[in-house]
Amino acid sequence: xxxxxxxxxxxxxxxxxxxxxxxxxxxxxxxxxxxxxxxxxxxxxxxxxxxxxxxxxxxxxxxxxxxxxxxxxxxxxxxxxxxxxxxxxxxxxxxxxxxxxxxxxxxxxxxxxxxxxxxxxxxxxxxxxxxxxxxxxxxxxxxxxxxxxxxxxxxxxxxxxxxxxxxxxxxxxxxxxxxxxxxxxxxxxxxxxxxxxxxxxxxxxxxxxxxxxxxxxxxxxxxxxxxxxxxxxxxxxxxxxxxxxxxxxxxxxxxxxxxxxxxxxxxxxxxxxxxxxxxxxxxxxxxxxxxxxxxxxxxxxxxxxxxxxxxxxxxxxxxxxxxxxxxxxxxxxxxxxxxxxxxxxxxxxxxxxxxxxxxxxxxxxxxxxxxxxxxxxxxxxxxxxxxxxxxx
Numbered sequence: 239x240x241x242x243x244x245x246x247x248x249x250x251x252x253x254x255x256x257x258x259x260x261x262x263x264x265x266x267x268x269x270x271x272x273x274x275x276x277x278x279x280x281x282x283x284x285x286x287x288x289x290x291x292x293x294x295x296x297x298x299x300x301x302x303x304x305x306x307x308x309x310x311x312x313x314x315x316x317x318x319x320x321x322x323x324x325x326x327x328x329x330x331x332x333x334x335x336x337x338x339x340x341x342x343x344x345x346x347x348x349x350x351x352x353x354x355x356x357x358x359x360x361x362x363x364x365x366x367x368x369x370x371x372x373x374x375x376x377x378x379x380x381x382x383x384x385x386x387x388x389x390x391x392x393x394x395x396x397x398x399x400x401x402x403x404x405x406x407x408x409x410x411x412x413x414x415x416x417x418x419x420x421x422x423x424x425x426x427x428x429x430x431x432x433x434x435x436x437x438x439x440x441x442x443x444x445x446x447x448x449x450x451x452x453x454x455x456x457x458x459x460x461x462x463x464x465x466x467x468x469x470x471x472x473x474x475x476x477x478x479x480x481x482x483x484x485x486x487x488x489x490x491x492x493x494x495x496x497x498x499x500x501x502x503x504x505x506x507x508x509x510x511x512x513x514x515x516x517x518x519x520x521x522x523x524x525x526x527x528x529x530x531x532x533x534x535x536x537x538x539x540x541x542x543x544x545x546x547x548x549x550x551x552x553x554x555x556x557x558x559x560x561x562x563x564x565x566x567x568x569x570x571x572x573x574x575x576x577x578x579x580x581x582x583x584x585x586x587x588x589x590x591x592x593x594x595x596x597x598x599x600x601x602x603x604x605x606x607x608x609x610x611x612x613x614x615x616x617x618x619x620x621x622x623x624x625x626x627x628x629x630x
Contacts, residue, residue, distance in 0.1 A: 341458055488525055503517050513598045
């Protein structure tokens with residue numbers, strides 16, 4: 239990521255077009271309207287949208303959620319803002335505080351599990367404490383989704399036919415082992431993905447190290463067993479985290495009682511219609527994985543977190559009366575010996591399978607292109623690194 243930022247920041251800034259006359263014109267542009275980038279023409283922006291189609295919004299709210307809305311939509315937003323939003327905010331905060339208190343009670347008198355990589359968690363404790371944390375976490379996450387308008391979740395389970403062919407020949411897995419993938423692999427569309435996976439299997443996630451220090455959420459992340467990443471570090475931290483993730487994947491596959499880990503190998507969010515190249519971190523352990531595909535069908539507002547600010551996205555989401563999630567669970571994918579020897583091949587094959595089963599288009603772009611596209615939308619094309627980041 240650091241090398242991508244260096245490449246982007248090293249590009250020379252485009253010169254703004256000069257205007258005739260010596261007098262300065264008054265700037266009467268509305269603050270909440272898109273600011274056209276002086277260094278990016280309309281044609282260039284269209285070309286950029288073709289290249290960065292995985293991050294382009296196409297719902298009724300338009301690019302960056304700032305499109306011109308019809309009168310009916312404005313009225314619906316107004317009604318939701320004064321009725322639905324306050325109720326959902328209060329209920330959401332109540333659920334968060336309630337689960338935090340449960341985690342606090344269950345961890346009283348216990349010290350978090352620590353290792354040499356400065357990772358700490360409560361996910362490795364057993365007994366009634368762990369049972370209460372997991373059961374309450376899954377139940378309250380589902381209630382939280384209902385509060386946000388996800389009243390029904392459509393789940394489809396694919397019959398293990400094509401996946402069976404990826405098993406190494408001559409090796410038969412028992413039914414118990416077939417239910418023990420090393421990691422859950424999912425496409426990344428929104429922060430809502432985390433809530434769904436918590437309600438479904440309550441796995442660990444990869445998160446920024448600063449999350450561990452956040453009020454309420456910090457303790458919950460430790461109970462989930464999150465693997466913390468120091469994104470700002472210029473040291474060899476990535477190598478250490480990759481090792482921790484590999485160990486956790488192997489542990490989850492070999493130990494039935496070990497916490498499972500959930501990974502988003504794309505590394506950032508998309509609009510849900512595309513699948514970005516997979517990073518190999520989830521596949522270094524050579525363990526089988528469970529692919530899960532998430533889709534968010536919509537009519538007015540797309541829950542995808544692509545080219546819209548976090549605050550605006552949350553407000554529009556809370557104003558949406560009904561939201562939808564469609565989940566496709568593929569069979570456990572067992573890597574061949576060739577895939578075990580080549581993590582890149584393993585990652586690419588799982589990615590192609592998920593794209594085929596989920597009806598998604600493969601896109602050969604990544605976080606660097608996302609930053610450039612966001613910068614162009616914000617009228618700051620020469621400094622893409624200053625934009626809000628949503629790659630966690």
